[in-house]
Amino acid sequence: MTTAAEGVRAKARREMRAVILDTAREHLAQHGATGLSLRAVARDVGMVSSALYRYFENRDALLTALIIEAYDSLGDTVERAEAAVDRDDLRGRWRAIATTVRRWALERPHQYALVYGSPVPGYRAPQDTVGPATRVTALLAALLRDVAAQEDRVGTGRAGLDVPPATRRAMAPLLAFLGDEVPLDLALRGVLAWTAVFGLVSFELFGQLHNVVDPDGRDGFFETEVERLAVDLLVGYPS
Amino acid sequence: MTTAAEGVRAKARREMRAVILDTAREHLAQHGATGLSLRAVARDVGMVSSALYRYFENRDALLTALIIEAYDSLGDTVERAEAAVDRDDLRGRWRAIATTVRRWALERPHQYALVYGSPVPGYRAPQDTVGPATRVTALLAALLRDVAAQEDRVGTGRAGLDVPPATRRAMAPLLAFLGDEVPLDLALRGVLAWTAVFGLVSFELFGQLHNVVDPDGRDGFFETEVERLAVDLLVGYPS
């Protein structure tokens, strides 16, 4: 009975933890990360505030859990969307990644801001967040490797930019992550496309497209820009 | 004596206001926008907290003043840097704008986050901020107009992307801001380059380049990517 009995307690714990996280996520959605209050969450869950400490060591631990959850949610969503595309359709995979990141962000602006917006003052992200954080970048890395393989066969039809040695050296962490198959020039094209996507999403979410692009046409605007990024990212490949 | 006497009072007011703003800016730099507290600022200025209300209607008004100041500081800095470049050197002007935005941001991360980061919860920017906010975009607009003029003469040597009519319509606000000389395709290239720069700066400032680009080599990394953006922005122009 030992394991089964412990299982019951453990199950209750897991469920309660989930309820607290759900409630915290709703509070995040309504008041932002800085407005997240243990007491308010406890109130909504129907517990006294001190009871939360059975589940999370302190406020930071709750924030960390939300951050990990957000990264995992984004990771799940984008992985699923990207996996649905034919492996050989590099442009389609790029499109899927980019548009899914945006859609996910638009549906959960505060979760997006939590992980890609300005850092929460006084909060220092622990090591546990780095795994979930790299799930989406891992997809892009895989894409870049496949692009590299194709470019090996077909060539790019144009020369890469000159890169000074110091800059080349600075890219070592990225190159290590991508693997030997991906040349520097392609890596730089990848990061640029990547940061551009997040730049577009952040501008849209944080109000910087106000009076620039009509809200109604932003889907199309984003898709057009993603297509343009693909031109440079996938030099010489058919659309 | 009337005007001179009033001038004395007015001058004292202006100076006190400046002292408060300076102190508030320091607090912003240390605790972020959400951590900005009227009481703490007053304490540092050496006044009682209620005295601040002689100068700012409430906390939001102080925040608004800081936002306007940040936009103006960025505007000043970038305008000066861009003005120092030969008008005909389009690539140089682009470089100056991009690198100066980044340098300004790195020197004042919290001011950057205040205006380009996640919105401050509960704060709604009033109309007064839109003028200062567009100063930097105005520089890019002028650049795009000059690019358009050159492309009229020389051509781009390649076809623009297809843009669906709905998207074309959504770009009306931007096209109106840029003026008739700037064609849609160039406008889209401009926004993309623009958002990419802010994407790069935000990634760097908000910690997303951790384990991607060595901190030491980020100047060079940024410049390389800006050069790459120029290739697409200034299609067919000499470097």
Place this chain on the structure above:
DNA sequence: TGTACATCAGTGAACGCGCGTTCACTGATGTAC
């Protein structure tokens, strides 16, 4: 199967804190005659 004990989820009071904002006031400085 029944009982003594250990575990642990949740309570409720309390701690000490800082916050934004209001309000009646004092006293110095400027204004009008």
Place this chain on the structure above:
DNA sequence: TGTACATCAGTGAACGCGCGTTCACTGATGTAC
């Protein structure tokens, strides 16, 4: 030029608030024999 009055910067006390965290406790649930 001298005086009565108005303006207004800054004071200090108070309001009501919510926060994170600690701690001794109760009582239900699981464990061991």
